[in-house]
Amino acid sequence: MKDQGRTADAIAVNEERLLNSFLELACINAPSGNEQPVADYLVQRLTKLGFSLQFDQAHHAFGGSCGNLIAWWEGTDSDIPPLFFSTHMDTVLPTKGLVPVIRDGVIYSDGTTILGADDRAALAAYLEAIEVIQEKGTRCGPIELILTVNEQPGLVGATHLDYSLVRSEAGYIFDSSGDVGQIILQGPYSSRIWWEVQGKSSHIGLNPEEGISAFLIAAEALTRMRLGKIDDQTLANVGVIEGGELTSIIPGKVKMGAEVRSFSAEGLKRQIEHMVQTVEDAAMQHGGTATARIEKKYLGFQAAPDDLHVRTALAAAEKIGVEPYLTKTLGGADTNVLNENGLSCITLGLGFRNIHTFKEHISIENLFNTGKCVISLIEEWRAAHQ
Template sequence: MKMNHVTSAAEYVNAERLQELFLELAKINAPSTKEQLVAEYLKEALPKLGFTMEFDKAHENFEGEVGNLIAWREGTDPSIPPLFFSTHMDTVLPTEGLKPVIKDGVIYSDGTTILGADDRAALAAYLEAIQAIIDSGVPHGPIEFILTVNEQPGLVGATYMDYSKAKSKTGYIFDSSGDVGQIILKGPYSSRIWMEVQGKAAHIALNAEEGKSAILIAAEGLAKMRLGEIDDETLANIGIIRGGELTSIIPGSVTIAGEVRSFSKDKLYAQLKQMEEVMQQAAEKNGGKVQVRIEKKYLGFDIPKDDILVKTVEEAAKNIKVNSYLTETLGGADTNVLNENGLTCLTLGLGFQNIHSFRECISIENLVNTGRLTAALIEQWYANHKNSY
């Protein structure tokens, strides 16, 4: 007969097994839209951990190999609200031929590929944490994995996800560079702005007097545009200029595109408006025209400090002797898209560094702590709901 638990599930996280699992997953070559191989791996691994699983058809919207994976595992106590853990299955670049190098407790690639710690480290930690939950025999609620495809180019898989397949409403996404213990409460609103500036095309030697340079109109507008750090919660950037045909032609049109991010929806709109207005004024003054299109990238999220999701991380971190700390980010993540679709969640740090580069790395300490914190979260989530009865 099992007596009261003297140990926690986190103590069952096996550091060596987790490290091996991470390297195995990182070596699976599955960059954005080509996630088939990692999906195949999970089709084998998840049922062994007690999960049933489904794929949606998100990939049909962008010619990907496979859809988002939603996997479900019953808990020992079905009265506990299910908790989800999410990450993306894709890596930003291929990891084919990955040769891991371990130096002073830190895992790197050999410098010829990325490491893929973003975010195979989270995936490995989730799998190891479930094994630890099973081995420890601790009581727990249902657990769901929401594993997206095509995240790196702009949260595409999450945008096209079939949210009717997800049964849980609350969860966590380990996908940030802060050491384990980092809690990101707040993410930005973000929109793109496209401005088609019209002048009038003409040849400099034949009919220059009829020409109105769209490039010069755009330049005048851009010179008056507020860009960069607008205030401490708003950023604006112009990232694309496309136009012109020949050096002898006064250009009749040019496309200017950029994006704005802000924690405040009002500030986002005010900034987009300023960008549009200065371009309209420049066009009007010079006899041109502008067509503006604003495209939502994602909505912001703002989880209160006293939310049970936050409290649970703080307590779980304390249980495994990790310091937790609250932060916010102007970076976008699946967290934005999931929150927008009714899945309340936070981003957590797992300590990967130099991601999207060949210098990418993660310390073994952070990798193992990600596994330990995941297990501790499942255990603490159960405790917090059990106590509330």
């Protein structure tokens, strides 16, 4: 039976401590592949909170500085199923020399670096929530933290996570720009396409008639290709074109890279087939060839509104006085990969804005609400299993 008479005021964080934790984490320079400094910070904090810690060997797959961190705390009631919280330890760009600036209740960098609220804000909120839970003596089941590396380049750490080390089956990932209260029920399927377009090199001054420009093949294919927002389900983009040697040489080869995302596996397949066929047709018409390689990034996920962890998230948001709302996103997160590997989880918003830019920021209100929401989730998870 759920606790009675609880209000938004019943859940509080130590605001000064949470803000300081975030600022400390934001100032740690640990971009993708070089997460060891932030891992060292977390080891120190989590050890004091009584967590047992394990690192996997995921970093060996991509030459990183450390593996994913899996942390486990027994909680106070082993009859309650364990609950995990996950996020990533890396930032998309370095934060060396980061200078935090607070204006009108919003945290920015000084404009010379990113802020790294994506996703140091979640890390700080998790630490604060667990500290509050322990200080209050709140009854709860085991809490597990799954903290990944190399997320920003394409969920690489989660892809190579040693899932045998994970003991919980359900959880949450705070990693979206929506304000606290955002509950993302669906994420996309995503794949990359890599082409090698082959024409024929020749010298523009000596034998131009023998040349077949791979650039012209690529350009013609792009003008025929459906790109951008295909429909409400599917997006596509060509983001890489590489080739050429000298201005005097008709380019005989070009490399192209594209990405497709769709809420449906069929939509993904259909768009990939269209893009591959478009390049092949352009190459054939010019007397060249095109070879495509498809690289799966991640599978989609979808949770039902009446799933237990969705209902728990709705109740947790309401308990802290924020308006919950259900949505879906074509953005990828570790949520995709964890679900693909049998862990039931959804993405929640924590309100960072303009991520991956020097204008990145997060409101102090969203930071504090994230900490409160984590506490509320732990309490509601316990209530759901009583």
